[in-house]
Amino acid sequence: MNTNSASEQPSDIQVQQLFNQIAPMYDRLNDWLSLGQHRVWKKMAIAWTNPKVGDTFLDLCCGSGDVAMMLAKKIAGKNKTGKVFGVDFSESQLAIARKRTEALPYLQPYLTWQQGNALNLEFEDQTFDGATISYGLRNVIDIPQCLSELHRVLKIEGMVSILDFHRPQNLQTQQFQDFYLNNLVVPIAKLWNLEQEYAYLLPSIQRFPHGSTQVNLAIAAGFSEATHYPIMSGLMGILVLRK
Ligand SMILES: C[S@@+](CC[C@H](N)C(=O)[O-])C[C@H]1O[C@@H](n2cnc3c(N)ncnc32)[C@H](O)[C@@H]1O
Numbered sequence: 001m002n003t004n005s006a007s008e009q010p011s012d013i014q015v016q017q018l019f020n021q022i023a024p025m026y027d028r029l030n031d032w033l034s035l036g037q038h039r040v041w042k043k044m045a046i047a048w049t050n051p052k053v054g055d056t057f058l059d060l061c062c063g064s065g066d067v068a069m070m071l072a073k074k075i076a077g078k079n080k081t082g083k084v085f086g087v088d089f090s091e092s093q094l095a096i097a098r099k100r101t102e103a104l105p106y107l108q109p110y111l112t113w114q115q116g117n118a119l120n121l122e123f124e125d126q127t128f129d130g131a132t133i134s135y136g137l138r139n140v141i142d143i144p145q146c147l148s149e150l151h152r153v154l155k156i157e158g159m160v161s162i163l164d165f166h167r168p169q170n171l172q173t174q175q176f177q178d179f180y181l182n183n184l185v186v187p188i189a190k191l192w193n194l195e196q197e198y199a200y201l202l203p204s205i206q207r208f209p210h211g212s213t214q215v216n217l218a219i220a221a222g223f224s225e226a227t228h229y230p231i232m233s234g235l236m237g238i239l240v241l242r243k
Contacts, residue, residue: 119140132161
């Protein structure tokens, strides 16, 4: 990524380019670097939104589609009721999501992949029964605007679950996070010439608001309830919101 330094906040276009660039390796690296655990955390995040058969859900910043596909299995009803919209601004990530869905024809009627910007959603007010963001909020350049858009498109009482990395407060856990990212993630990404792209992870986590600040931002965006649940000793967190 061509920001002046890794710690500088990138622009929307730079974030989009980064996720287009890493798309071919993104799923494989997620599996290796989390030893497959990211699927467990994603399932935990989905459970907080309580998806029901026939619901209409939004998976924002859907990337290659993991969470949207898990959601589709939950909302898929008879007579093709239930719908999940996977929205992302990276066309390369969406292309992978579409390809993955081809292998799951029974899920196709319930899934719509749509290119769009999380800061300006092309949906009517109160469209969705629930919504998820997995590892996306940290990457949007305007978090309050993203939360405000989520709030707008959600039905009253709708639930949102936002899974992401988190900067732990404990110094030793912070040191572990630094070590893991600098000495494991970046060197592995380097094998595919994606060193610079993955060096972006640590500063993005350092910039990302702490759980209590995330709660305050969500309440300011209009949510009636907001709770941040640290997981993995605070290395990650799930922000759960109700409209
Ligand atoms: C780390 S990936 C997460 C993908 C997927 N949700 C997952 O958990 O595997 C972050 C995604 O957010 C998307 N993204 C970042 N900012 C966005 C924005 N403003 N609008 C739409 N998508 C955005 C990126 O294109 C990327 O696919």
